[in-house]
Amino acid sequence: MTDKPAAPRPTLEAVAARAGVSRATVSRVVNGGAGVTAPLASKVMRVVEELGYVPNRAARSLVTRRHDAVAVIIAEPETRVFTDPFFGRQLRGISKELTAHDSQLVLLLVEEKSDYARVGRYLAGGHVDGALVFSVHTQDELPAIVRASGLPTVFGGRPDPVEESTPYVDCDNRGGAREAVRHLLSLGRGQVAHITGPLDQTSAVDRLDGYRDVVPDADAALIAEGDFTPEGGERAMRELLERSPGLDAVFAANDLSASGALRVLREAGRRVPEDVAVIGFDDMVPLAGRTEPPLTTVRQDIEEMGRMMARLLLRSLERGPARGAAGPEPEADPASIVTPTVLVRRTSA
Amino acid sequence: MTDKPAAPRPTLEAVAARAGVSRATVSRVVNGGAGVTAPLASKVMRVVEELGYVPNRAARSLVTRRHDAVAVIIAEPETRVFTDPFFGRQLRGISKELTAHDSQLVLLLVEEKSDYARVGRYLAGGHVDGALVFSVHTQDELPAIVRASGLPTVFGGRPDPVEESTPYVDCDNRGGAREAVRHLLSLGRGQVAHITGPLDQTSAVDRLDGYRDVVPDADAALIAEGDFTPEGGERAMRELLERSPGLDAVFAANDLSASGALRVLREAGRRVPEDVAVIGFDDMVPLAGRTEPPLTTVRQDIEEMGRMMARLLLRSLERGPARGAAGPEPEADPASIVTPTVLVRRTSA
Numbered sequence: 161m162t163d164k165p166a167a168p169r170p171t172l173e174a175v176a177a178r179a180g181v182s183r184a185t186v187s188r189v190v191n192g193g194a195g196v197t198a199p200l201a202s203k204v205m206r207v208v209e210e211l212g213y214v215p216n217r218a219a220r221s222l223v224t225r226r227h228d229a230v231a232v233i234i235a236e237p238e239t240r241v242f243t244d245p246f247f248g249r250q251l252r253g254i255s256k257e258l259t260a261h262d263s264q265l266v267l268l269l270v271e272e273k274s275d276y277a278r279v280g281r282y283l284a285g286g287h288v289d290g291a292l293v294f295s296v297h298t299q300d301e302l303p304a305i306v307r308a309s310g311l312p313t314v315f316g317g318r319p320d321p322v323e324e325s326t327p328y329v330d331c332d333n334r335g336g337a338r339e340a341v342r343h344l345l346s347l348g349r350g351q352v353a354h355i356t357g358p359l360d361q362t363s364a365v366d367r368l369d370g371y372r373d374v375v376p377d378a379d380a381a382l383i384a385e386g387d388f389t390p391e392g393g394e395r396a397m398r399e400l401l402e403r404s405p406g407l408d409a410v411f412a413a414n415d416l417s418a419s420g421a422l423r424v425l426r427e428a429g430r431r432v433p434e435d436v437a438v439i440g441f442d443d444m445v446p447l448a449g450r451t452e453p454p455l456t457t458v459r460q461d462i463e464e465m466g467r468m469m470a471r472l473l474l475r476s477l478e479r480g481p482a483r484g485a486a487g488p489e490p491e492a493d494p495a496s497i498v499t500p501t502v503l504v505r506r507t508s509a
Numbered sequence: 510m511t512d513k514p515a516a517p518r519p520t521l522e523a524v525a526a527r528a529g530v531s532r533a534t535v536s537r538v539v540n541g542g543a544g545v546t547a548p549l550a551s552k553v554m555r556v557v558e559e560l561g562y563v564p565n566r567a568a569r570s571l572v573t574r575r576h577d578a579v580a581v582i583i584a585e586p587e588t589r590v591f592t593d594p595f596f597g598r599q600l601r602g603i604s605k606e607l608t609a610h611d612s613q614l615v616l617l618l619v620e621e622k623s624d625y626a627r628v629g630r631y632l633a634g635g636h637v638d639g640a641l642v643f644s645v646h647t648q649d650e651l652p653a654i655v656r657a658s659g660l661p662t663v664f665g666g667r668p669d670p671v672e673e674s675t676p677y678v679d680c681d682n683r684g685g686a687r688e689a690v691r692h693l694l695s696l697g698r699g700q701v702a703h704i705t706g707p708l709d710q711t712s713a714v715d716r717l718d719g720y721r722d723v724v725p726d727a728d729a730a731l732i733a734e735g736d737f738t739p740e741g742g743e744r745a746m747r748e749l750l751e752r753s754p755g756l757d758a759v760f761a762a763n764d765l766s767a768s769g770a771l772r773v774l775r776e777a778g779r780r781v782p783e784d785v786a787v788i789g790f791d792d793m794v795p796l797a798g799r800t801e802p803p804l805t806t807v808r809q810d811i812e813e814m815g816r817m818m819a820r821l822l823l824r825s826l827e828r829g830p831a832r833g834a835a836g837p838e839p840e841a842d843p844a845s846i847v848t849p850t851v852l853v854r855r856t857s858a
Contacts, residue, residue, distance in 0.1 A: 188659045212561055229631055238604045242597025248588075251618065255587045259620045264631045265587075267616035269600065271608045282578055282613045287636040310537045 170211040179207040229264040230254075230473060231288040231311075233279055235295045235302050238269045244388065244416065245444055246462060247295075250316060253466025254292060261474055263289070276305050283309035290473045292316065297360040314473045316465065318362045318496075327496040329468045331460035333363050336501030337370025340411050340439045340458050343503055345374065347437055349409035353382040355396040355421060357413035364388070367413045367441060382407065386417040393420025401428055408436055409509065415440035415448050415457055422451055422508070437509035454506035461499060468497055519560040528556040578613040579603075579822060580637040580660075582628055584644045584651050587618045593737065593765065594793055595811060596644070599665060602815025603641060610823055612638070625654050632658035639822045641665065646709040663822045665814065667711045667845075676845040678817045680809035682712050685850030686719025689760045689788045689807050692852055694723065696786055698758035702731040704745040704770060706762035713737070716762045716790060731756065735766040742769025750777055757785055758858070764789035764797050764806055771800055771857070786858035803855035810848060817846055 176183045181204060188196050189204040196204075207213075232254060234241050241247045251267070258265050266288055268279050283291060283306060291306050294316030303323070306313050315328035322328070344352045354371045357364025372378065381403040384396035393412055397420065400407060410425075412418035418440030422432060430436045432453055440448060443459035472494050525532045530553060537545050538553040545553075556562075581603060583590050590596045600616070607614045615637055617628050632640060632655060640655050643665030652672070655662050664677035671677070693701045703720045706713025721727065730752040733745035742761055746769065749756060759774075761767035767789030771781060779785045781802055789797060792808035821843050 227631075227634065227636075228627070229636075238601055239597070242591065242594070242600065245591070248591025251591065252587055255618050255620055259624060262627060264627050265618040266631070267618060269604050269614040269616060271604055275608060278577070278608075278611060278613050282576075282615070285576065287576075287578070 170213045172213070175204065175207050175211055175213045178211065179204050226477075227287060227289050228262060229266050229288045230258055230470070231266045231268055231283060231291045233268050233270070233291060233293050233302065233306070235270075235293065235297060235300055237271055240389075241269070245447065246414075246442065249444075249462040250294065250466040250469075253463035253468075254470045255466075256463075257467045257470035257474070263474070273301065276302055280305040280309060283311055289477050290314075292469050292473060294469075295361070297358070298362075299360065312473060312476045314469045314476075316469050318366075320362050322496075327472050327494045329465050329472065329497045329499070330363070331465065331499045332501050333366035334370040334373070336441060336458040336460065336503075337367040337411065337413075338373050339501070339503050340441070341371050341374040343456075344409040344411060344437055344439060344509060347409070347433075347509065349437055351382065351404060351407045352378070352409040352411060353384070353400045353404060353407045354378070355384055355386040355393055355400070355410060355412040355417050357386060357388045357417070359385060364413055371411055379404070386413060386420075388414050388416060390416050390420035390423075393417030394424050395420075397421040397424035401425075401430075410436060410438045412438065412440050415442045415444040415451075415455060418455055418457070418508075419447060419451050422453075422455070426452070432508050439503075439509045443504050448504075449506065451508070453508050456506045456509040457504050459502045459504045465499060468499075472497070519562045521562070524553065524556050524560055524562045527560065528553050575826075576636060576638050577611060578615050578637045579607055579819070580615045580617050580632060580640045582617050582619070582640060582642050582651065582655070584619075584642065584646060584649055586620055589738075590618070594796065595763075595791065598793075598811040599643065599815040599818075602812035602817075603819045604815075605812075606816045606819035606823070612823070622650065625651055629654040629658060632660055638826050639663075641818050641822060643818075644710070646707070647711075648709065661822060661825045663818045663825075665818050667715075669711050671845075676821050676843045678814050678821065678846045678848070679712070680814065680848045681850050682715035683719040683722070685790060685807040685809065685852075686716040686760065686762075687722050688850070688852050689790070690720050690723040692805075693758040693760060693786055693788060693858060696758070696782075696858065698786055700731065700753060700756045701727070701758040701760060702733070702749045702753060702756045703727075704733055704735040704742055704749070704759060704761040704766050706735060706737045706766070708734060713762055720760055728753065735762060735769075737763050737765060739765050739769035739772075742766030743773050744769075746770040746773035750774075750779075759785060759787045761787065761789050764791045764793040764800075764804060767804055767806070767857075768796060768800050771802075771804070775801070781857050788852075788858045792853050797853075798855065800857070802857050805855045805858040806853050808851045808853045814848060817848075821846070 172183055172186050176186045186204055189201050234247055255265050270279060290312040292314050293306055296302055296319050298320050303319055313326050315326060318328050318330045341352055352375055356368050359365055384399045386392035386396040410421055412421050418438055421438060425432055425436055432438050440455050440457035443457045448455040448457050476494055521532055521535050525535045535553055538550050583596055604614045619628060639661040641663050642655055645651055645668050647669050652668055662675050664675060667677050667679045690701055701724055705717050708714055733748045735741035735745040759770055761770050767787055770787060774781055774785055781787050789804050789806040792806045797804040797806050825843055
């Protein structure tokens with residue numbers, strides 16, 4: 161950024177004096193004009209235009225290019241954002257970190273993919289300093305739209321393909337899945353089924369890969385696609401029981417699908433863990449501790465991952481836009497972070 | 510708003526030409542400067558300042574004063590926003606309505622009241638056209654902070670005190686409560702208890718007033734304060750059982766507290782509805798249909814109320830800031846809306 165101080169700009173006071181109104185009136189007009197009559201608003205706007213007045217905040221933003229606000233975009237319909245506790249947990253971590261840096265969390269809600277263009281306009285409109293994007297699906301246009309805004313960005317979960325310039329925070333999905341399946345084998349289970357997440361997300365693909373790493377010869381009939389929701393877990397569990405009635409263990413790709421699987425197993429009269437051992441993924445508290453029976457699961461620290469995303473972004477904002485400033489070589493982009501997982505044993509396996 | 514066209518402003522192209530760089534480079538610099546070297550950014554910023562260039566969006570905003578974005582602020586810590594389904598429901602209504610008008614929903618999350626000042630700065634910073642504010646508590650500084658931004662605003666739930674210029678959308682809390690308590694009396698119940706919401710919110714006070722309208726002589730020992738959460742409902746129910754062991758009915762101020770009350774009654778060996786009839790408020794689906802036993806409750810159409818809030822706000826934005834434009838008398842402020850409630854009978858009463 162340039163060290164040269166900004167050229168003096170016309171002030172709010174100058175507009176007020178020239179228009180013959182109070183500062184408060186000018187402020188009201190440029191901030192939307194509520195409670196100001198048309199002739200007065202018109203007069204103030206004329207002076208604003210004559211003097212080329214830019215409201216304080218916008219002027220400051222133009223010079224410092226800081227809005228003290230960070231956008232969060234979750235590539236899921238608003239209904240899922242508010243029913244899957246994963247998102248609330250990650251937002252809590254982000255919110256705490258941003259608050260500690262006096263930066264405003266601006267959550268941009270979308271209903272469907274056709275809303276992305278509008279999100280792109282908001283991002284490019286000079287309202288935020290950077291973006292945190294999570295739950296991206298392959299074939300999603302969102303990463304390209306965010307990139308086009310030119311804003312520094314951090315992804316939650318590994319995007320596919322990985323973009324060199326954009327760091328991400330993820331957990332070791334594949335390693336965690338391996339540990340879960342190995343644990344089921346160590347219990348002497350011989351037919352370990354897997355309920356996947358939506359396979360257009362890297363987290364779901366990685367967990368499936370981890371399962372396959374440990375049981376490479378597993379029958380395809382032991383794998384059913386879920387979608388990270390309890391309902392998807394119920395559907396997948398019914399499919400599995402029909403196709404593979406001899407199954408004696410299930411690794412579900414997240415706790416919500418595991419909770420659905422538990423319900424179906426109970427209805428089918430299968431005891432957990434005696435007849436079928438079940439493991440989830442996430443350690444979504446309180447859910448995982450309250451299922452019947454309490455759920456053994458692979459823990460990832462979701463809130464801390466949210467904090468890490470915010471920290472990575474804030475660090476790149478502090479470095480400023482001109483990365484080459486320190487020397488002939490540009491500074492390395494901030495590195496992505498992959499956090500470890502840990503198996504939490506409760507009753508279900 | 511004035512009819513006079515805006516004075517011509519220096520364009521992106523002019524800046525690019527004078528600085529001897531591409532349009533894309535200018536755009537990157539004014540949008541945060543990612544990927545641009547320090548000397549180049551500095552050069553572009555010098556030209557930006559010389560020419561008094563204002564980025565397109567900001568310039569357009571200054572003239573049209575439209576950002577096609579609406580802020581939503583919920584006066585609750587972020588943790589409650591993501592655990593109480595009420596908020597997700599109301600946001601869904603708001604989101605649908607805003608999307609239909611191609612306006613971006615910008616949810617401003619707060620951790621605690623000390624964050625309000627930051628929210629106020631964002632609101633006043635020219636990033637949104639208006640604000641929707643809900644779950645306001647008495648003594649809350651938020652309404653004053655939002656008012657200071659000068660943005661058109663609609664409240665969800667009646668604020669206290671009501672502001673003439675700011676409409677709100679609410680349901681008939683008092684009437685709904687009356688119907689619930691009358692229904693309990695019609696079942697022959699003689700000791701109807703009430704678990705209140707947080708009494709610094711008008712919705713909770715109104716529901717308590719409705720209860721008192723019907724049983725004005727109720728013993729104070731039959732009223733316990735809750736906080737609209739399941740845990741608060743549990744605590745209040747324990748208190749009530751201890752103070753008034755003879756109670757045979759409970760009206761809980763919302764479904765979440767009713768679900769907590771049901772849990773405590775079950776643990777205490779009281780059958781619902783045989784020993785104790787229970788009614789909630791909200792008709793929070795799926796919760797109300799899945800409690801044990803399914804919950805009789807007072808229904809309010811939360812999603813539709815969200816839509817109404819958005820509609821009221823969009824209407825006042827369309828009318829523009831200068832309300833007096835049409836004639837000598839300013840147009841009436843948009844009227845507040847109070848929607849009716851309906852008793853939904855399931856099993857618990």
